[in-house]
Structure formats: C-alpha cells, structure tokens
Amino acid sequence: MLKRFERNVxxxxxxVGDLHGHYALLEQALTRVEFDADKDRLFSVGDLIDRGPDSLRCLELVHQPGCHAVTGNHEMMARNALFDNHWGQWLSNGxxxxxxxxxxxxxNRLAEAMMKMPLAFEVETAHGVVGIVHAEPPLDWADIRKTSRETLLWSRKRIESSDQRVVANIDAVVVGHTPVPEPRTLGNVRYIDLGSFFSGxxxxxxIDDIAAMMTSE
Structure with a gap:
C-alpha cells in the first residue's frame, strides 16, 4: 500500500508525470537533467502504460535499479482486464x-510489475517528506492507508473544485492523472501530468525542489 524512501544523500x-507509453520522451528528459542511474532515483506517479508507442517498455521501468512507480488507474484497468476479463474499459481507454x-x-509481466507498484510513496528530502499518489490524496496523509483505492487512482474532486486546502501531516504531495497545461499547485498538492499522449x-x-517550494510558502 505505502512505501517509504529515506533521503537520497x-x-x-x-x-515524472504520466508517461502513457512515451519512453522516448522520458529518455530525452533524463538526458536533459544528466540523470545518473548510479546515484539518482526516478519516481513515477503511475499510468506508465496505454496510448503511447512503448507501453510495455515503460511498464518494465520498475525493474530497473532506482526506478519506482505507484499504481495508476491505467495499470488497474489492465489488471482488471487481464485477470478478471473486464476488457471494455481498458480497450476503450488506450x-x-x-x-x-x-x-x-x-x-505475468503486468503482475511482476505491479508487485513493485504500491498505491503511495513517501520520499524524504532535505526540505521535508513528499507523498506521491496517482490521482488524489486524502485531506490528512495520516489516513493514506485507509483511503479508498477509488480516490487514490481516479478522483479529480480537488482539482475540479480548485480546492486549496493543505493536506495535513505531509509537506507536499505530487500527483498525475489529470492533464494540465503546466504544472499546477493546489494547497500543497502538485499536479504534473502534462498529457503526454496529446501534448507530446x-x-x-x-522532488527536493517541490518540497522546497511548498515549505517556503
């Protein structure tokens, strides 16, 4: 359900926001920041798959050292199709x-990947602890373990109502799921899905920059 990561010293x-199968975009972005796989870590807000050209390659990022992803609603749709034979929703959504x-x-490959994809992360930084979920956190991070999967994977209530309330007991939260033209902040929640499948x-x-931005306000 929840995995915690100590500070990367x-x-x-x-x-990174929702990849949706766009592995080349990730490669380009990692090159720009001179990502060092021996020292740096990559966290994903989920939705590694669907709509782009390299879904399976993106899904299997979680098997690379230093790469971590929470489950997104698209991984859950894939699971529901492949394990419970509920194909309609997944096939109509990429x-x-x-x-x-x-x-x-x-x-089997999805199962192996999802075993490494909990619903939430906590990442310690020099400026506090940052939570990561796919869609929407609870109002109190202390409730993360009892928050419904529906909320964590699908909800858009906060962004649809421009809810500026601060999530308690966490310094910042990063989410994807809802495409935005540019990264957007509501309270201490940062939205970073730029809609890769239509925006490119x-x-x-x-993550440290997000934590610093939230704690300085």
Missing part, C-alpha cells in the same frame, strides 16, 4: 496495444 530524486501480445505472458510533453522535476 548521494544524488537527486526526480518525479489498452488496444495489448492485443499484439500473448495474454498469459502479458498478464512530460514533466520531470526534482
């Missing part, structure tokens, strides 16, 4: 790429 921690693969093999853009930013 040897390199930088980065968080999951058609799955049809080129053997279903048993793809199911992703947001890659240092």
């Amino acid at each position: 040897s390199g930088h921690d980065y968080v 999951g058609e790429w799955s049809q080129q693969y053997d279903k048993v093999s793809l199911r 853009r992703i947001c890659l930013t240092r």
Whole structure:
C-alpha cells in the first residue's frame, strides 16, 4: 500500500508525470537533467502504460535499479482486464496495444510489475517528506492507508473544485492523472501530468525542489 524512501544523500530524486507509453520522451528528459542511474532515483506517479508507442517498455521501468512507480488507474484497468476479463474499459481507454501480445505472458509481466507498484510513496528530502499518489490524496496523509483505492487512482474532486486546502501531516504531495497545461499547485498538492499522449510533453522535476517550494510558502 505505502512505501517509504529515506533521503537520497548521494544524488537527486526526480518525479515524472504520466508517461502513457512515451519512453522516448522520458529518455530525452533524463538526458536533459544528466540523470545518473548510479546515484539518482526516478519516481513515477503511475499510468506508465496505454496510448503511447512503448507501453510495455515503460511498464518494465520498475525493474530497473532506482526506478519506482505507484499504481495508476491505467495499470488497474489492465489488471482488471487481464485477470478478471473486464476488457471494455481498458480497450476503450488506450489498452488496444495489448492485443499484439500473448495474454498469459502479458498478464505475468503486468503482475511482476505491479508487485513493485504500491498505491503511495513517501520520499524524504532535505526540505521535508513528499507523498506521491496517482490521482488524489486524502485531506490528512495520516489516513493514506485507509483511503479508498477509488480516490487514490481516479478522483479529480480537488482539482475540479480548485480546492486549496493543505493536506495535513505531509509537506507536499505530487500527483498525475489529470492533464494540465503546466504544472499546477493546489494547497500543497502538485499536479504534473502534462498529457503526454496529446501534448507530446512530460514533466520531470526534482522532488527536493517541490518540497522546497511548498515549505517556503
């Protein structure tokens, strides 16, 4: 459900918005920041798959050292299709790429990846602790373990109502799920999904910079 990461004292921690199969965009962004796989860590807000050209390659990022992702609603739709035979929602939301693969093999590869993809992260930084979930956190981070999966993976209530309330018991939270033209902050929640599948853009930013921005306000 929740995994915590101690502060990275040897390199930088980065968080990336929804990739949706756009592995090349990630490579370009990592090159721009001179990402060092030996020292730096990469965190994803989920939705690694669907709509882009390299879904499986993006999904298997979680097997690379220093790469971590929370579960997104698209991974959950894939799980519901491959394990429970609920295909309609996934196929109508970008999951058609799955049809080129053997279903048993793809199911196994998804299962292996999702075993490494909890619903939430806590990342310690020099400026405080940053939470990461896919869609929306609870109003009190202390309630994260009892917050519904529906909220964490699907909700857009905060951004649809421009809710500026601060999430308690966490310094900052980073989410994706809802495409925004530019990164947006509501309270202490940072939205970083730039809609890669229609904009051709992703947001890659240092987690420490987000924490510093929130704690300085």
